[in-house]
Amino acid sequence: MQLTETENQAYFDKHKAREKACAAWLKQQGKAVRKPVLLAAAAGIANGLGVIGQSAALAFILQAVIIDKLPWTSLITPFMVLAAVFILRSVCVYLHQTWGFEAGAQVRASVRQRLFDRFLTLGPAAIKQRQSGELAAVTLEQVDALENYFSRYLPQQMIVGVLPLIMIGVVMPVNWVVGLIFLVTGPLVPVFMALVGMGAASANRSQFLAMARMSGYFLDRLQGLETLKLFGQATRELTNINKIADGFREKTMAVLRIAFLSSAILEFFSAVAVALVAVYVGLGLLGLVHFGPAEQISLGESLFVLLLAPEFFMPLRQLAINYHDRAAALGAADAILAILEQDAEASSDSDCTLVPKLQLGNPEGEALGNRSCVALPPASMQVAASRDGKLELLSPSSQAGVWELANLIEFNNVSKSYGKRQVLTGINLRIAAGExxxxxxxxxxxxxxxxxxxxxxxxxxxxxxxxxxxxxxxxxxxxxxxxxxxxxxxxxxxxxxxxxxxxxxxxxxxxxxxxxxxxxxxxxxxxxxxxxxxxxxxxxxxxxxxxxxxxxxxxxxxxxxxxxxxxxxxxxxxxxxxxxxxxxxxxxxxxxxxxxxxxxxxxxxxxxxxxxxxxxxxx
Missing domain, CATH: 3.40.50.300 (P-loop containing nucleotide triphosphate hydrolases)
Known part of the structure; x- marks a missing residue:
């Protein structure tokens, strides 16, 4: 059953199980691309480790130049380390993007193939019941919406599970107060991300549904443009298309409002946390704070934790941004599953065994090429060659010298209905070959x-x-x-x-x-x-x-x-x-x-x- 937009929203509001089913389907698709996702996550973690090394090298160099007054010649090794870290991070960023794209591309190709296979399974009669523009929108735009979930969100989810903990472990021995600030403020980002993002999946579903409806409506009117112009309705339909486009624009803006709202909130919390670290470290260097390690803190240590503070929140903020890719993927998965789960009418699973035609005077039954095949009848029938080289099916009642041509097509008490509407009733029909x-x-x-x-x-x-x-x-x-x-x-x-x-x-x-x-x-x-x-x-x-x-x-x-x-x-x-x-x-x-x-x-x-x-x- 195809739901209207209002019914679709009400259904999801009442049946959270559907959203869980969509999430489970996405997780299932992720198993097929686990390797590139893991490689993308590993590259992201390696990049984060490079950030730690980069911050340590910069802090050491500035401490040596400003406080220790070391000669520049003694800093060649730290500068070489810093250059190596820059190169390593560049390579990691490249690999992170490449493997992430590979995961997304594999999923898109797989899902599109499954949709095409499903279209073949459903057949022309079932496909004609849906708008071609809507099917095109699902196959193209909504499958494309899955890419960022696998190329960005899943790897970033793994990175967030590892990298912030490593950074806290590195910072704690240097300055445990800053480590506590990271530990307390870090979880606030995903918590508020989830709270703000609750409506994102719903908004994305509405947007995708509106886009599919708009695509179907526009394609239908485009195909019937000649008829519309002949009946003087082209201008009216143009007005309707503008209204539908405006509705799609409003739903798109609703998705963007949620995205901007969540970004603003997350930026606020990360900025507050970085400010706390900066204030504590700064006041400690000025000797105005006597709590924790502030009294013994050096410039190098201060610069190290201060440089790491924004980088600590960067993976969390990136996950928050990519969280909307998850919401978009959930909305797209719903539309895709609506097709993949659509019941195809039951058809016979009988094998279509082929045999070659036989030619009169050719007892060996030599095949006449791929053009010479018909379906093999049941074993109860006999096969004989006719005078024109075609395969004839002979009924078992045939007696010697009297050959009966068996029915090629047979309808046995066939009825067909669509819901409560009866289309065919009790059809009994036999059609012989050549009729x-x-x-x-x-x-x-x-x-x-x-x-x-x-x-x-x-x-x-x-x-x-x-x-x-x-x-x-x-x-x-x-x-x-x-x-x-x-x-x-x-x-x-x-x-x-x-x-x-x-x-x-x-x-x-x-x-x-x-x-x-x-x-x-x-x-x-x-x-x-x-x-x-x-x-x-x-x-x-x-x-x-x-x-x-x-x-x-x-x-x-x-x-x-x-x-x-x-x-x-x-x-x-x-x-x-x-x-x-x-x-x-x-x-x-x-x-x-x-x-x-x-x-x-x-x-x-x-x-x-x-x-x-x-x-x-x-x-």
Missing amino acids: KIALVGESGAGKTTLLNLLLGFEASTEGRVLLNGLPVNRECAAKAIAWVGQNAYIFHGTIKDNIALTDPDASEQRVIDAAQAAGVTEFSAQLPEGLLTPIGERGYGLSGGQVQRIALARVFLKNADIILLDEPTANLDAANKALLLDVIDRLFADKTLIIASHDPDVIQRMNRRIALQQGRLVS
Whole structure:
């Protein structure tokens, strides 16, 4: 279920367990990048140790020059040590950034791959229920929001757990009062950081949700700009987009307000602590304080603890800054988990075992190439070669000399519902190999849903869909079936690239043959670069008939045994429709062909008619 922004906020306010689940998921992702995170933290700790050495070297040099009046020649070694420390710190900073980036990059790549895999698992039917702009925002911006959590926050968390304790241990023997100041004031920074940051995750969730909604709304309106302008609604939608953008701006500013507020508070406490150290050390040097080691304190010791004071709070302040990266990651993790946890409709786990087609007079069953595979039927069926070289499935009831062609496609009491809405009810249907089927019915009768079940895009609520005797799953369907939807999608690229989409490894001659067979070369020959002519996204620059021919060329190149076409002649004039139907008859004469259509000309050309009415089979 997809929550509105208000519902989303209320859900998180009432169910803190969700936030814990997001934090646990982030922790789980961190296990995969533990090594680069540890290396980044080690480099940060080494840099902190360099700060201690740098402060000690500077304090020693100033004590020697100002108080002890030592000659400059005696300070060559301390200066060399100081230079070495500078170089070491530079290397540590570089390694800290590099390994941190590596951790973030690995997580982003892994999560994006998991999202892509999930999109494939959910399938086209489930993906269409969400806005494409929203999915793009989650895959890009919200996955990117995870990076700083792993590249900055996690290493800094480890650094804070080690480095301040080392600094306190170093300072205590020098000046235990300053060590106590560090010990008392240091924990105040993370405490107030947590208090101020409580609302940061909530604000980031609202910001991410608003960004996803804005992305989806803007992309939808951009794709429908022509329709909006035709109906005179472009100006109104521009106003709506401005309002949505303003809402996103307000939520972004709310996140920034929290960030600036927390930074101000943390700067205040660290400044107060550094001031306490400076006042104590300064008054001790002037002989105005007689508490603790102030009376015996030297300039070198004073400079050492004073130089370390701001560096002691630096890791804590950096963690406070990076704490907002954690809040952003929690907000992003919620959106990502909403997709990863989305239930995919159950589909059969049956293996799609392939066998080669057999050719008459070829008893060894020599494979005819990767174009010659169909799903293997159950063991109860027999296999024989037909006269045209296709694999035929023979029922066990066949007697000697009398061979029955088994059903290629079978719907057994199939029903499909979406929640309380029943789309298909009690469908019993058998389609044999080579049949030409017209699937007819009014809009909303369930034609597209029936095709989606056969393609494995969706799973039936009741009953089973069988392909060659096996329950349909998406893998089997993809190997045995070629499909062209109502609006064939054309990608930005050349005509040749779009045809070769079904088989990127196909030879150039095979692509040309498919283009010629589908009639693509009839219009591509008139274009400047023929099949290499670039075309725009969604077929910009081509007519509807030309787009359909490219889609049919894809199907022909795949050479599947079953062809599904969904309203192939929609929005075509009579001349282009006749040409397209001739191409379909020619290309798929020896295939099992199922066409969902209202067009009488299409129905007339098929040898069998299957009618749906309100989700029920009527003929």
